[in-house]
Structure formats: C-alpha cells, structure tokens
Amino acid sequence: MLSQIEGSKAVADAIALCRPEVICAYPISPQTHIVEGLSALVKSGKLAGCEYVNVESEFAAMSVAIGASAAGARAYTATASQGLLYMVEAVYNASGLGLPIVMTVANRAIGSPINIWNDHTDTMSQRDCGWIQLYAETNQEAADLHIQAFKLAEELSLPVMVCMDGFILTHAYERVDMPTQEQVDAYLPAFEPRQVLDPAAPISIGAMVGPEAFTEVRFLAHHKQMQALDEIPGIATEFQEIFGRDSGGLVRPYRTEDAETVIVALGSVLGTIKDVVDERREAGEKIGVLGITSFRPFPMLAIRGVLRHAQRVIILEKALAIGLGGIVSDNVRNALSGITLKGNTVIAGLGGRAITKVSLHKLFDEARADRLERLVFLDMDYDLVQREIERTKQKRRSGSAAENILRDVGVVAARPA
Amino acid sequence: MPYQPIKFYQTGSFVVGNRLLDQNERSVQSDTERLNSLTSGHRACQGCGEALGARYALDAVAKATGGRMIAANATGCLEVFSTPFPETSWRIPWVHSLFGNAPAVATGIAAAMHAKGRDDIRVVGQGGDGGTIDIGFGCLSGMFERNDDVLYICYDNEAYMNTGVQRSGATPPAARTATTPAVGPNPGNVFGQGKDMPRIAMAHEIPYVATATVAELRDLEAKVERAMSFRGARYIHVFVPCPLGWGSSSNDTIKLARLVKETGLFPVFEAEHGEVTAVSKIRRHIPVEEYLRPQRRYAHLFGKHGHPETIARIQALADRNIARYGLLDDLPDSLKPPGSAVGRQVRWQSEDLSEQTSAMAILTETTGAH
Numbered sequence: 001m002l003s004q005i006e007g008s009k010a011v012a013d014a015i016a017l018c019r020p021e022v023i024c025a026y027p028i029s030p031q032t033h034i035v036e037g038l039s040a041l042v043k044s045g046k047l048a049g050c051e052y053v054n055v056e057s058e059f060a061a062m063s064v065a066i067g068a069s070a071a072g073a074r075a076y077t078a079t080a081s082q083g084l085l086y087m088v089e090a091v092y093n094a095s096g097l098g099l100p101i102v103m104t105v106a107n108r109a110i111g112s113p114i115n116i117w118n119d120h121t122d123t124m125s126q127r128d129c130g131w132i133q134l135y136a137e138t139n140q141e142a143a144d145l146h147i148q149a150f151k152l153a154e155e156l157s158l159p160v161m162v163c164m165d166g167f168i169l170t171h172a173y174e175r176v177d178m179p180t181q182e183q184v185d186a187y188l189p190a191f192e193p194r195q196v197l198d199p200a201a202p203i204s205i206g207a208m209v210g211p212e213a214f215t216e217v218r219f220l221a222h223h224k225q226m227q228a229l230d231e232i233p234g235i236a237t238e239f240q241e242i243f244g245r246d247s248g249g250l251v252r253p254y255r256t257e258d259a260e261t262v263i264v265a266l267g268s269v270l271g272t273i274k275d276v277v278d279e280r281r282e283a284g285e286k287i288g289v290l291g292i293t294s295f296r297p298f299p300m301l302a303i304r305g306v307l308r309h310a311q312r313v314i315i316l317e318k319a320l321a322i323g324l325g326g327i328v329s330d331n332v333r334n335a336l337s338g339i340t341l342k343g344n345t346v347i348a349g350l351g352g353r354a355i356t357k358v359s360l361h362k363l364f365d366e367a368r369a370d371r372l373e374r375l376v377f378l379d380m381d382y383d384l385v386q387r388e389i390e391r392t393k394q395k396r397r398s399g400s401a402a403e404n405i406l407r408d409v410g411v412v413a414a415r416p417a
Numbered sequence: 418m419p420y421q422p423i424k425f426y427q428t429g430s431f432v433v434g435n436r437l438l439d440q441n442e443r444s445v446q447s448d449t450e451r452l453n454s455l456t457s458g459h460r461a462c463q464g465c466g467e468a469l470g471a472r473y474a475l476d477a478v479a480k481a482t483g484g485r486m487i488a489a490n491a492t493g494c495l496e497v498f499s500t501p502f503p504e505t506s507w508r509i510p511w512v513h514s515l516f517g518n519a520p521a522v523a524t525g526i527a528a529a530m531h532a533k534g535r536d537d538i539r540v541v542g543q544g545g546d547g548g549t550i551d552i553g554f555g556c557l558s559g560m561f562e563r564n565d566d567v568l569y570i571c572y573d574n575e576a577y578m579n580t581g582v583q584r585s586g587a588t589p590p591a592a593r594t595a596t597t598p599a600v601g602p603n604p605g606n607v608f609g610q611g612k613d614m615p616r617i618a619m620a621h622e623i624p625y626v627a628t629a630t631v632a633e634l635r636d637l638e639a640k641v642e643r644a645m646s647f648r649g650a651r652y653i654h655v656f657v658p659c660p661l662g663w664g665s666s667s668n669d670t671i672k673l674a675r676l677v678k679e680t681g682l683f684p685v686f687e688a689e690h691g692e693v694t695a696v697s698k699i700r701r702h703i704p705v706e707e708y709l710r711p712q713r714r715y716a717h718l719f720g721k722h723g724h725p726e727t728i729a730r731i732q733a734l735a736d737r738n739i740a741r742y743g744l745l746d747d748l749p750d751s752l753k754p755p756g757s758a759v760g761r762q763v764r765w766q767s768e769d770l771s772e773q774t775s776a777m778a779i780l781t782e783t784t785g786a787h
Contacts, residue, residue: 021533022525022532024528050532051529053524053563056555056556056562057555057556059555060521063515063518063522063525064528066514066518066522067489067512067524067528069529070512071487071529071530072529073525073528073533075525075529089515089517090514097514197487197510197512198510199484199485199486199510201510202507202509202510204505204507205511205512206512207496207500207501207505207513208496208497208500
C-alpha cells in the first residue's frame with residue numbers, strides 16, 4: 001500500500017511486519033523516531049508477542065539483543081553515531097557468536113567536535129566487525145532492506161546492519177509502498193536458531209578459544225560473508241517475486257553500460273548523483289553511477305565487472321580515513337587490481353554538509369578536464385583551513401581549531417560583542 | 418512456614434549433618450538427584466570460594482525451578498575456569514558474552530522467554546566483583562531499575578583475580594593488590610573508596626537483596642530459594658575468599674568466610690523492597706585482627722613495622738556495620754540505629770563453636786521475619 005510517511009516510520013512498520021520478539025532501544029538522534037514508532041506499536045498491542053526494553057545505554061541495547069537472540073528470539077535494535085561506538089564491544093561479540101540480530105544505523109558523524117548530522121563515519125568504523133552492512137538509497141529501499149535483512153541474518157546466522165542516512169532518510173517524508181503482513185509472512189519464515197539456550201538441551205555458548213582454533217573460527221566468519229555474496233542476490237530475487245519490487249542486491253549500476261566515467265557511492269546521495277548523471281548524459285557525456293548496497297561483504301567481482309571498461313572512477317564517500325584518505329576507495333581499488341584507470345577519491349558530505357547538484361557538476365567538469373586531484377574534499381573552504389594552520393604556527397596556545405574556524409566563519413553567536 | 422528454621426555451621430570438619438533434618442529441609446547438595454550445575458573437572462584453584470558459592474547457588478536455583486533455568490556469565494575466573502571450549506563444566510544452558518554486560522544479556526534472555534510465553538524458565542546472571550560492581554555496574558543498575566525478572570549473583574572476592582589480583586571497587590581498605598601495593602607510608606588500598614553494592618541494590622527497591630558467605634552454605638541455598646520465590650530483579654552478594662589473591666591457605670577459605678562475618682566487616686542480611694528484613698547475628702564477636710592476620714594481603718599491617726592505627730580504622734568499619742545492621746544483640750541501645758535490623762532471639766545448642774573437635778553446631782532460631 002502506498003503511504004506518504006517518514007522514513008523512520010516506514011522502517012518501524014517494516015520491522016513490526018517481521019514479527020520481532022525482543023526490541024531494545026536507547027535514544028540517540030537521528031535514530032529515535034524508529035524506536036519511538038516501535039514502542040507505540042508494542043504498547044498499543046498492534047505488535048503482539050514482542051518485548052520492548054528501554055535500556056540504559058547502547059552497550060546494554062546490544063547486550064540485551066545478544067541475550068534475546070541466544071535464547072532464540074528475533075531481536076532488533078537501532079542506533080547511530082556515538083551510540084554505535086559505545087556498543088562496539090558487544091557489536092563484535094554478536095557477530096562472533098553468530099547471532100542474527102538486525103540493527104538499523106541512522107548514519108551520523110562521530111565527534112569530537114560533536115555533530116548530529118549525517119555522514120558515514122559511524123558505520124564505516126565498523127566495516128570489519130563481522131556484521132553484514134547494507135546501505136539504503138531511499139526510504140523504500142530502507143524498509144525493504146530490513147525485511148531482507150532478517151531473512152539473510154537468520155539464513156546465515158550473522159547479524160545485519162542496515163545503514164540509512166540520518167535525517168536525509170530517517171526524517172524525510174516520501175512515498176513508500178508498505179508491504180502487507182501476508183507478503184512478509186510468505187517471505188520470512190520463523191526464526192530457527194543454529195544453537196539456542198534451552199534447558200531441555202543445555203549447551204555452553206561463548207567460551208574461550210585459543211590459538212589452536214582461532215584462525216579457523218575467524219576464517220569461517222569470513223567464509224559466511226563470502227556465502228552472503230551468493231545469498232544476497234537470491235534473497236533480492238525472491239523479494240521481487242513476492243513484493244514485486246527490485247530492492248537490495250549487491251550493487252546498483254545506473255547507466256554504466258558504455259560509461260567512460262563511473263561515480264561510486266553509497267546511500268541517499270546516489271539519488272542526487274543520478275540526477276546529475278542524467279543531465280550530463282543529455283549533454284552527451286558518457287557517465288554512469290555504481291551504487292554499493294552491500295558494503296560488507298564487499299562485492300569485489302560485481303564492482304570489478306562494472307568498472308573494468310571505464311576510463312575513470314570517482315569514488316564519492318561520506319567518511320574520511322584520517323591519515324589515508326578514502327575507505328570505500330581503498331576497497332574499490334582492491335577490486336580493480338590489474339586494471340588501469342584514473343581514480344579520484346572525493347570526501348563529501350561530512351557532518352551533514354549538503355552535496356548539491358551544482359557542486360557535483362563542478363566536480364565532474366574538473367574530472368572531465370583531468371584537473372581533479374587524487375584526493376578531493378568537496379566544497380571545502382581551503383582559505384579557512386589555511387588561516388587555522390597559520391594560527392597554530394604563530395601561537396602555541398592556539399586554542400580549539402573547531403572554535404577558531406567557527407569564529408572565522410562568523411556564526412552569529414561566535415561574533416565578538 | 419519460616420523458610421529456614423535451622424542453620425548448620427561447620428566448625429572444622431566436613432560434616433554437614435543433613436541426616437538430622439527432614440528431607441525437605443536438607444541441603445540441595447545432599448540430594449543425589451541434584452543437578453550439579455557446575456560439575457567437577459573445572460580448573461578453579463584449590464580452595465576457590467567462587468566455585469563453591471556458584472555450585473551451591475546454581476543448584477539451589479535448579480532445585481527451585483525444576484532445572485528450567487538459563488545462566489548468563491560475565492567474563493572472569495568463573496567463566497575461564499569452567500569452560501575453555503570444547504570442555505564445559507556447565508550442565509545448564511549457559512552463555513558468556515562480555516565482561517561488563519552479563520546483567521543485560523540476562524535481561525535479553527528473560528525478555529525472550531517472556532515473549533515466547535516461557536516464564537517458567539528463570540534467568541540467572543552472575544559475575545565476580547569487578548564484572549558486577551565496576552565494569553558491569555551500568556548494566557546491573559539498569560536491570561535493577563527496570564525490575565527485570567533476573568536473579569543476579571555476585572561472587573565477591575574483592576579484586577580482579579583473573580587478571581592477576583588488581584584492585585576493584587570492592588577491594589577493602591589497606592588490602593594489598595597488584596595495583597595497590599604494600600609500599601609507602603599508607604600501604605595497600607586507600608580508605609574512603611569502594612562501593613557497597615548490596616546497599617546500592619537496595620536503593621533500587623528491588624524485591625530481594627541478600628548477602629551470604631561460603632561459610633554458611635545452607636544459608637546461601639535458603640537465600641537463593643527465597644530469591645526465586647520473587648519475580649523481578651533480585652541480587653545476592655556472596656563473599657568468596659580467594660586463596661591466590663588474598664595469600665591465604667586453601668584450607669582456610671571457609672574459615673575466613675566465617676571470620677569476616679564474625680568481625681562485622683561483612684554483614685550478612687536480607688532486604689526486601691529496599692528494607693532490611695533479617696540480619697544474621699554475629700555468633701562469637703572477634704576483633705578484625707583475627708580475620709586479617711591469616712591473609713598475606715594484610716601482612717604489612719602486622720609485625721615490627723605494622724600499622725596498628727590502620728587496623729583500628731578497619732575495626733571502626735566493622736563496628737559501624739555492627740551498629741548499622743544490629744549484628745550484636747548486646748549492643749547498647751544508643752548504638753542501635755532506629756528501625757533497623759530485626760533482632761532475632763537465638764538459642765545455642767552448642768556454645769563451644771571454636772572447638773575444632775566439635776563436628777558441628779546446630780543453631781535453632783525463632784524467626785519472625787518470614
């Protein structure tokens with residue numbers, strides 16, 4: 001059924017259709033609307049057979065999910081940013097234990113300086129924690145990916161993180177085709193755990209493993225993610241059969257067939273890039289987009305297949321590997337081993353800075369003119385940065401860079417009286 | 418019926434004396450059909466108080482639930498000595514996740530059981546003092562505050578033993594640990610720090626809080642049984658000597674657990690919904706010195722260069738507990754705190770409790786608290 005609803009509400013409703021048994025929640029923006037929606041569904045009785053636990057921290061949220069999942073319950077939680085970092089120890093533990101927990105991360109920057117707006121620094125920091133990571137482009141896809149996530153998680157006994165851009169998606173009202181309960185029930189079978197805490201058949205879960213077996217255990221975690229590379233397209237196909245919609249999968253190429261330049265990105269920015277690509281296509285440029293839906297497992301072959309005939313790849317990413325450059329770029333380069341093509345890393349949208357069509361056009365013009373540097377910070381004010389660098393040279397106690405820059409920017413509250 | 422009309426006290430022998438009791442009042446451990454939740458073959462040190470406490474406590478839970486139980490364990494000695502894969506000493510469903518999250522994992526299990534309509538399956542969380550009152554404190558307080566249906570048991574050996582005896586928030590003043598060495602003008606752990614977890618638990622007004630020691634194992638069993646009669650969050654804090662960390666003899670574990678109570682340093686009591694409901698009286702009041710002296714961690718307090726003033730400060734802590742909980746019947750009225758501590762009338766069948774030749778003593782109490 002078509003609804004004009006907030007992204008968070010669409011996700012909450014989609015989660016409820018998956019019949020979760022335990023939901024644990026701790027508030028952090030911009031994820032809050034999702035768990036608020038679910039709390040109303042549980043409290044009103046619309047989502048029956050589900051326990052909703054208001055925990056005291058994200059660390060506890062993931063720990064409650066671990067206990068619930070180990071006891072055979074379908075478990076869900078949501079977080080963002082600092083919250084994801086606060087639960088990291090339990091995040092690794094959940095994947096290590098092979099518990100099919102599904103978690104939404106409403107992507108948000110990491111402080112300091114504290115910043116509540118969108119970028120991908122939070123989930124990118126967890127790319128190697130053993131969870132599957134799926135990135136949603138639209139609210140429709142966010143809703144659909146959550147339904148697929150439970151199926152994928154439970155088939156593989158692996159937790160799945162569905163990443164959706166904070167505010168840009170979570171707080172946006174868009175048209176979403178909401179699935180019916182019958183469709184979801186037909187798609188998602190009841191959770192059948194591989195191992196479970198059961199007094200009728202007691203087992204010990206989570207004991208120590210030494211060097212004699214640790215490598216093999218870790219290899220199998222990798223092996224499961226490689227299996228997921230096979231599972232994810234199948235799960236998307238099955239989804240299409242029941243829901244009639246093409247959603248999910250490993251990658252989403254757009255107008256890449258004859259493209260000389262391919263832009264690679266994740267998440268909601270893909271929509272803006274596609275609009276820009278359409279405009280440039282009309283002007284005759286052979287340009288396309290490759291959206292990565294599954295960042296973990298990383299679809300090496302699929303990406304290689306799309307990019308191998310291009311002459312330039314521009315990787316636009318909403319996170320910065322400080323001291324290196326791009327995270328997605330590094331992964332993509334790995335997929336392009338032996339293929340020679342021009343590549344640029346574009347760091348964009350950090351801490352919620354808008355990625356506009358105008359900026360993208362300028363960027364792609366530069367690329368076309370072969371004037372783009374290897375590492376570019378989109379729309380960065382080099383003058384501001386230079387002034388702060390000068391200050392640090394002149395004065396030992398130069399103060400907070402963040403504060404100094406804001407004074408230069410001239411935020412009203414920061415102006416001297 | 419009062420839940421524990423008779424208590425047993427070992428006085429230097431291994432006799433437990435169940436044969437003198439009715440079948441239903443005997444120790445769970447005397448039952449040949451007991452579950453052996455933590456069964457033999459584990460790697461705990463000789464004289465480990467934690468292994469002993471866990472075995473008695475969990476078998477008592479098993480008895481109370483008919484074996485329908487699941488345990489969540491914090492990282493620590495209990496986790497390490499009981500399980501390296503592929504071996505396990507656990508005969509109950511058992512999960513270890515992390516050091517600081519056992520109470521939250523337990524909450525998750527309880528939530529799952531409730532969602533599945535299996536409220537007959539009860540959940541126990543457990544850990545050492547570090548996992549409980551330090552790194553696990555946030556999760557524990559959250560579990561208490563929500564009144565989740567979990568019994569949490571803390572086995573308190575007063576330091577981080579698994580990592581090599583470092584100070585915890587439960588380490589008592591003056592005690593030597595690897596991070597509070599017995600050097601300098603004020604050797605050992607400092608005064609004025611540390612948490613009183615049972616009282617913090619009580620402040621959450623949860624249905625049941627109790628303390629116990631491994632010197633009185635039938636008392637521990639009875640408290641577990643009592644705890645399992647409640648729904649909601651329950652907390653039992655068990656004093657478990659650690660020969661390795663304390664520098665005490667393996668065969669002194671029970672003795673030290675008994676002495677700590679007899680000094681008043683570790684008050685043994687029960688509380689319901691935030692109020693103390695029963696106190697286990699001191700039977701033979703002894704100075705703290707008698708408890709401190711057999712432990713190497715306090716060795717710097719004694720001898721030629723000893724610290725009698727430090728011992729006096731520790732004695733003051735014990736006296737404060739005695740006054741606060743009414744641990745002695747003959748306490749002057751002026752020292753009794755108002756409205757606290759149910760004073761039980763005790764009558765000894767055997768007065769000579771210190772005699773090593775006496776196999777056991779039976780203490781009959783007339784209880785009104787339950």
